[in-house]
Amino acid sequence: MSRRRMLAGAGAAGTGLVAGGLGGYFGRGAAERPRSPAAGIAGDSTSTVSFYGEHQAGIATPAQDRLAFGSLNVVAGATRSDLRELLRQWTTAAARMTAGKLVGDVTTPYAPPVDTGEAVGSPVSRLTITIGFGPALFDGRFGLATRKPAALAQLPPLPNEDLDPDYAGGDLCIQACSDDPLVAFHAVRNLARIGMGIVEHNWMELGFGRTSTTATSQQTPRNLLGFKDGTRNIRAEQTSLMNDYVWVGRETDQPWLRGGSYLVARKIRIFVESWDRDYLQDQEHVIGRAKISGAPLSGGTEFTAPDFRATGPGGQPAIPGDAHIRLASFEHNNGTRILRRGYSFTDGIDPQAGTLLGGLLFIAFMKSPAQFVRLQTALAADALNEYTQHTGSAVFACPPGLRPGQQFGDALFS
């Protein structure tokens, strides 16, 4: 918009750098600010996660500490070729950023910097960028109606939801995860910027604490309920479970999606003030686990399998009938599993009520959204519903991974 200064002098002192002078990498700060290479199986937080592969990174990748999640809509008037070109540019930019490189040139005086710059000097911190397509992208605007997977649809009405239209759906999503929140934010900001005039922001949320996907060598993190989150999650290394429940396979009607996955995002508010007034034993009965140890109430330690038939001293079930871990379990849902990869969030304070707006940005990957629908339907009786409400909802089809030279959208548009 403003160009009022473009007539000013050349300012040679300010712009003498060339791209090579930066190393072209975020991570030149790494030497000055080392992190331990022994930080769990996630590895050195200065390290990179490969952008290329059979599947998109950011799904089976051990969960990074921080998240920036963006939902975007295609603007009115944008065309099929605009969208395809955008996906090409996103591919290039995502490959660069996840390798620790700037999006592009930041040295030309009479042009906007191609990279916004806030991550310069920050280690890449295992950045992954995962792209997804929402159901509305296939509504006919872009000639993609015949490419719509049968399983890709807005979720049906589900228990315990009161959805805020400001956190609904989206034509496209960008999940950026990194151990450094500034690096994750930078990725979403720069991809949205690349799309200016073709897409616009729909909603965005930062996540600051995560669900465990790597508990074999790291301690399981805790959510804002104060309970460990992810103890019974699918592990990325459980290849058979990943194939059975997470990766789209031959069952899909759309070959372009094979090797991809469905992403379900639910913004789940936790009414922390109510929860925090509840007795410890009540909280543990709501969840079905001990708060500190994470052990199931049927006994053992955190990773002991829950015994849903065990009874307590009074003959009642050790894990109550409406406990969250019972109703959400695969044992209770005909074997249904999903890969959860959520993050705690806060939106600050409700100015009317003076209460804390926060909870879990639930993100999960699965072979079909029907898996989530099944589980969330079973949770209609969840004792936890008294303390939570789903306020945002979106579903996306994440295409498979790419080989170098391939672009997002190649298979979709071809």
Added chain:
Amino acid sequence: MSRRRMLAGAGAAGTGLVAGGLGGYFGRGAAERPRSPAAGIAGDSTSTVSFYGEHQAGIATPAQDRLAFGSLNVVAGATRSDLRELLRQWTTAAARMTAGKLVGDVTTPYAPPVDTGEAVGSPVSRLTITIGFGPALFDGRFGLATRKPAALAQLPPLPNEDLDPDYAGGDLCIQACSDDPLVAFHAVRNLARIGMGIVEHNWMELGFGRTSTTATSQQTPRNLLGFKDGTRNIRAEQTSLMNDYVWVGRETDQPWLRGGSYLVARKIRIFVESWDRDYLQDQEHVIGRAKISGAPLSGGTEFTAPDFRATGPGGQPAIPGDAHIRLASFEHNNGTRILRRGYSFTDGIDPQAGTLLGGLLFIAFMKSPAQFVRLQTALAADALNEYTQHTGSAVFACPPGLRPGQQFGDALFS
């Protein structure tokens, strides 16, 4: 509220732990998740910062990576003794949490856990908790009118502001800083919870990237403009500058505040979409520095002192007359300095405009709020104002530090 489960059986498996079994520390995860002890002069992120001292921690403390900032109001009907008791309880809880301990017992089945638990297992990550008193606390509700420092008042109208009443003032503030955002969030949540019935949330914001206060050994971080932030900041180790510009001294009319400091918080939105469309050279002229190197446009490297009299090839000032670093400089403001300790924030997306809501939660410490007023008044002509707007504002008097056995409010109320 809900006690519907309190009649259930004892659930021995769930609650068998005693406090000693936890080690009583957040940080039992440290051994599983080591961080390098060489991470800059800030030290090992598993380390603690002493709660006690001449000054409150969190001011001269090298800035931690993440922030949770809470503004709270005392509710109608709360009394002077309620407030004093709250400050006693906050002292105890803050001393415990900053030492890596839980707020209190989490093992009694028939009581709410005293600590909300989400930070159990997280290294304390240099947590500091800094408390402040807003002007309204001295309005007579609590018999403190005669204890009000003359310098403590709401800020006058200032340039480039359009203040949102949802981010205004507050009777009390809690600044919690840590290298782990979950640990910082936990601190604000638990102190607010301790105050339930006496205080309520007014506003809260998380910060995810920081202003430099320790540039002697760490790289200067960048704000959402993509520029380094903090290059000319006061350094905590500059004792003479800290005494001259940051710590309240004998000049105050209120002895209880000596050794304390004033905290000015300003929520500054950055219109990133406009900024991102601006030419590199224009951005650099707005700031007065090179974007990547951080060097002043008068030449040299990042830490070279700006030469505000230097001219460029065309004879015009090398650092433009309305450049941010010129107008904000102590040279331009009769020597006035402040200690900036701000953090980048985002509130997601403006649902109407589709633009990114984000910017800088500017926090600064000073001997008198008049220092900020002087600087912000000088910034009326700041070229950066085209891209920013102050949308929140608050000022607090932060009392001095405590010795073991002392309590916040002792000096104020005695």
